[in-house]
Amino acid sequence: MTGRRRRLAAASGALTRLPVVLLLAGVVLLVGTPIVSTHVPREHESRPALPGATTGGSALDSAVAAAQRRLKRLPNDWVTWAQLGSAYVQQARITADPSYYPKADGALRRSLELESATNWQAMAGMAALANARHDFTAARDWGRRAEALNPYGGSVHGVLVDALTQLGDYDGARTQLQRMLDVEPGVSSFTRASYDFEQHGQVAEARDALNRALAEATTPADRAFCRYYLGELAFNNGDPQEALRQYAAGITADPTYQQLYAGRGKARAALGQSTDALADYARAVQARPLPELLIEYGDLLAATGQPTQARQQYDLVNAARQLSAANGVADHLSAAAFLADHDQAAEALSEAQAEWNARHSVLTADTLAWALHRNGRDAEALQYSLQATRLGWRNATLYYHQGAIRHALGDHDQARADLSLALEINPHFDPIQAPVARHLLDTLGGGR
Template sequence: MQRTHTLSKYAAAFAILILSLCSFWLTSCNGNGNNEEETALNDTSGIPALLERKGELAKAAEWQKTKEKVAELKERITQNPNDVKARLQLATIYMVEARVTANPYYYQATFKILDGVLDRDPNNFEAYTYKASVAMSLHRFADAKQLAEKAKSINPDNAYVYGVLVDANVELGDYQKAIQMSDTMQMLKPSLEAYSRASYLREIFGDYNGAKQAMALAVQAGGPGSESAEWARTTLGDLYLNTGNLDSAETLYKTTLQLRPNFTNAEMGLAKVEKARKHYDSSIKHTENAIRTISEVGYVAFLADVYELKGDNDKAKEIRKDVIDQLEEGEKNQLKGSVMQHNGNRELAQAYLATNDLDKALQYAQNDLKLRPNNIDANELIAWIYYLKGDYANAKMHADKMLATNTQNANTLYKAGVIYKHSGDVAKGDMLIQKATSVNKNIDQKVLLAAK
């Protein structure tokens, strides 16, 4: 599932996990049921099938070429089962399909293809690297790190694997190791991927100006209109959004939509800008535009938040209930034949938090934290849940950890300030709240409401 800060945004750019959320009020979902996907995954040919796209995605210019290329590669594999190059090409296509269609089927399909490569070439560098990327998408961060380390031992001079190691170490909370991996990546091959990782690490350590500079380099390194370049441009927009510059963020998002129409990151960027301006109808419109292309659970959860802020609490509750139902069902009914199961603890914690079911939210947040006790996002989530439960001692303990990297994220600082004030350290709390509003006066309205 693509993060609302679940998976680091830079990991997400190249290894996005998105769980399809097909709700009764959404008509544009991919709509592939488990039975169809399990049949496709366990295709008698030994090569998982390519699923037909649905809705707007089926109209994309590259879709026909994708189908033709997959057919060609499958034929090559049929003629020569030991054609490792064809298997790797097929895996990369399926990884792209996972990102484009938001269908997690393709992660399991990619694993199966890559296992076929490793059966024939046990030390294949690309296979281990791609498996590490998919493991990141499934939020199996320790597994991803182990697979990437194996790939690095085979070929220590390839920049791509260091990108995966940056992402895995960030998610596991080993930020100094992530910096080392990023520096090596930069040295081996300065690129959009390398600049974007450097940008995120600078953001994590509170250097927004440096983060913007590095992400601007990432934009320049990509071809205008390409998915990677427009991802970088919209992420640069997010950095301006998070520092209160709504106009600059809006300009970047609109530029992306001119160069790459219907790009969901840009639509959601505009939705966030309009939410910050309290233009809720416009925010809903942009969110629904994104959902029509990809029904990503983070987008749907955001939609519920905007409906609540607009005053339509019934609609917000309806959407949130459906989100939880779909997430719970997805975790219980993962595809038969899955090579690696998805870890959905954080998404479920956030979903239950949105419904104010704090006991369930805490349960899943604790599960998430056990897997990565030093991750600042995991600590922020559980700190806020403890605060809302009135357990200020535990909230403060995790607030200390969520500030460990000197983050300057305004919402994080504001939450920490509120927690410290209620824990008795009023001076520090006031200082953090003042710092938060100096970074970005547009503090998330849900945070403000919960803090009262």
């Protein structure tokens, strides 16, 4: 699977004001930025500020240590408890260590015990934690509680964007995205806007939004974050050379941003540089053994004739999932996608159906369609596949799946069109599945 499954699904519907806000966000801030009163006791005035979502690990570690020291002196400082809990969520993301999630839960709940009526900070933190654990319904509910108390918090709208898009409430997510852009234009809001554009097939607009985010970036970690997604956008639209340039720029900005090495490995593999690609992936998974990176590394090993080494990575995927589950993460979606592509069709369908019961995003629809196809249930699969492509997203994997399903149903003309589109979008979308797509298209007489 491509790296786009790492990113959050975006919203659908008519985002009529978004292009204007993207152009004029700086003017909006100059006209006036809302000020929020949180009724914080005086003892909180000098609390340590915790880094933002894209901050590098060393700065985050330092801020966490400062918060812990403060809480030893002021154990009833509910705002710092909330900040600490949110920072633990970030540490889990940066380190790929889900054992931080129970720590986050404890800190955030302690904050709420100390102050439940006005504590939007802890509520937003609980929403971020629930998103990280893939409990998107709980994330939505916590986010709405936080929004009721602080409708001017960009982070509040951000967690709601993430939750609602994952639940398939695209109109609601776009409303929240617009509010986030209105109150807090910056790296977090512009990168979300970029993905929204991308999912609707507006690649140029997506690139513009990412470049706007890059222009707003003030730290090495933020610049690396933006470069990474500029690389992903280029790769997913069939330009591995440009992707390589963006990943390299990101590594220059912040060499500790490990996913850039996986991105560079993906681009190098597409350009035929297999040895260097494998070395990049080895580095990335050593630092951040995320299931999606382990799968990509394993698939590249398999595609380059190293099945034993590939199996070792796949075994680590299972171990990583068990660790995540032990810390409250329920990720049926990526499990289903992995199982469907690795000859475990029945298990894939069980996982995909469990995910569909919880949420109806386009990626959930695609994964359920593919699992149904792998189980020979293609008439059902097509209905879900059509839901998966309804936003107009130029995503090669979605159209490959749809083409394979149509081929199985005997609709060869539409299968040829879908497979041709998949390979036109990105001929390198997957080291194992892209060659399958090309072979299937050849059996249909080639591209349109």
